[in-house]
Amino acid sequence: MQHQSGCRGIWLLPLSLFLSSLGVARTGRSLLSCPTACLCASNILSCTKRDLVNVPQSLPRYTAQLDLSHNNLTHLRAQWTSIRLIHLHSLFLSHNNLHFISTEAFSPVPRLRYLDLSSNHLRTLDEFLFSELQELEVLLLYNNRIMEVDRSAFDEMVHLQKLYLSQNQIARFPVELVKDRSKLPQLTLLDLSSNRLKLLPTSDLQDLPAWMKNGLYLHNNSLTCDCEIYKLFTHWQYRQLSSVVDFQEELYCVHSKKTLSVFNMSSTLNCSEFKECAFEAHLGETLTISCDTKQQGMSKEWVTPNNERVPDEAGNSTARMLKDGSLQLRHIRVEDQGLYTCYAVGEVFNETLSVEVKVHNFTQHGPHDTLNTAYTTLVGCILSVVLVLIYLYLTPCRCWCRAGERPASHQGDSLSSSMLSTTPNHDPMAAGAGKDTGFDRRVAFLEPTGPGQGQNGKLKPGNTLPVPEGAKGQRKMSDPESVSSVFSDTPIVV
Missing domain, CATH: 3.80.10.10 (Ribonuclease Inhibitor)
Structure with a gap:
């Protein structure tokens, strides 16, 4: 028993020395580091x-x-x-x-x-x-x-x-x-x-x-x-x-x-006073408004002017909220205008941001298009009235509305020329019979052939018109430089 205890003491001594040296090493390393x-x-x-x-x-x-x-x-x-x-x-x-x-x-x-x-x-x-x-x-x-x-x-x-x-x-x-x-x-x-x-x-x-x-x-x-x-x-x-x-x-x-x-x-x-500007848009446009908060990374929620929550971008409504917290109005309408409110919640504070949206009741180029359309319509109406007046008052009278009068046949008439005359035709016989003494409106179509005709079927100055049978007197050609000038292409009312 004494021998065993001596051996045990011999083993314990190196172990204690090792542990103590390890502690010194740790202490030394801690001090040296x-x-x-x-x-x-x-x-x-x-x-x-x-x-x-x-x-x-x-x-x-x-x-x-x-x-x-x-x-x-x-x-x-x-x-x-x-x-x-x-x-x-x-x-x-x-x-x-x-x-x-x-x-x-x-x-x-x-x-x-x-x-x-x-x-x-x-x-x-x-x-x-x-x-x-x-x-x-x-x-x-x-x-x-x-x-x-x-x-x-x-x-x-x-x-x-x-x-x-x-x-x-x-x-x-x-x-x-x-x-x-x-x-x-x-x-x-x-x-x-x-x-x-x-x-x-x-x-x-x-x-x-x-x-x-x-x-x-x-x-x-x-x-x-x-x-x-x-x-x-x-x-x-x-x-x-x-x-x-x-x-x-x-x-x-x-x-x-x-x-x-x-x-x-x-x-x-003389600087102008600062005014917070509202967002403006035209019909049919897409408007994106950011919730511009004072702190980054806040959770956001938008509310419409009708106090309705704006759905996220997965929704199909006109107004939707994007992933970054922005509000997007698609195909904007007049009823979409008003005050939109963004409620932002953060770790430090909460913030409420209001944004006013104004919608113009026309597209971006609407005023110009409206003006052009109105102008075109007005011109079209005026032109239609002018054409109706021309048709009513400046076309030849082909209805033989005068009693006892038949149209005179002119075998020498041609569509190639016409003449305007402002001088009324006076028929003495008709006047004596008590008939209408107004102007006799006629269109004279002249043949380009004949000894008294010039180029393009026009009569030379001084020559007389062929007088139909039964008509009395002769009518001389007007001066081409006068008001009743001769035209070669357009029928003229007489």
Whole structure:
């Protein structure tokens, strides 16, 4: 028994020594993995206010948050860390003296989501500077000396949501950041306040969705006063956007070396008052209206002027709601006009948006078509009346309505010529018999042949017309230049 207990003691001694050495190793590794200039708490490293001129080496691979703020770092080169920190999601570099950042500086931290570079000495943002940070969500660059921003500095940052560029020296509005929605598709906040902006792309900014305008801060810039600036910010104030409501007193502009509030310059520049425009459409058109909410990703519902819920796009009604929450009116009718209401529900707040729709009672080219149709109808009516009058009063009288008178037969008549005579035919015999003494209307058709006829069957001046048998006297040909000129083609009423 004594021998067995001695053997057991011999085995227990190495085991205890192994466990104690393992604990020392763990303790030693824990102590050695944390840089001497930093404080470590699990995967968080705080190296702030240590007067560091370089980033500490041998950073632990498991580092998730690294704070290097309030030091004397001047450069951030590609080799600032010897290993890839694939777990690092937050990097704090504010309040240093950084004036140079390599385009490859962020290659070792591809999973970074939060980067603070504020309060440094950066002057330019070079091309593709942040392109390696494809998962970055928040970027702080305020309180630097940035004057130029390359158009490609933020390329491929598809997850960037908030970009702070205030308190710099930027003089050109980076319109490419907001105009092309595919560049920064998730950007909801762009702070450009306290810079040197003078001009704004008002038309491009007005076309932005409300959730983007709500996070576009432009206060404390010496903007040039004009009516477009006034309309832009008055509209944002009407929509109660945070970027204007929260900093209303700090939105000003300069006119004739005088600083004016953007909301009080209408009297100085004689700007027209802002009015919320309604949507207008013509009969048969398709109208699409977006529910322009101040927050992105809200659930939406539309209600018609008759307080009826608008069905989704699977419905067959005239009004339907699309997948993106927009209202679509197809083959619009006059009865579709009225006030449509969008109810939006979000995680932070709810919003109600009303949109008025006016429908013109004609197609887009309706007024012109109506005018052309009326004009054509009027001309047609006038022409019809003229033709009826011509038929009634200017056609030959072929009914022998006079008592005791028969038509005279002229074998020499021809359809090739006619003559108009304004001189009435006086028949002395008829007058003596007490017959009608009015004008004798006749059409004389003359043969082109005969000794007294000229070209085209016309009679030569001075010649007499053939007188039918039984008629007395002769009638001379009228002067061709007089009112009763001779015409060769058209029968003329006599």
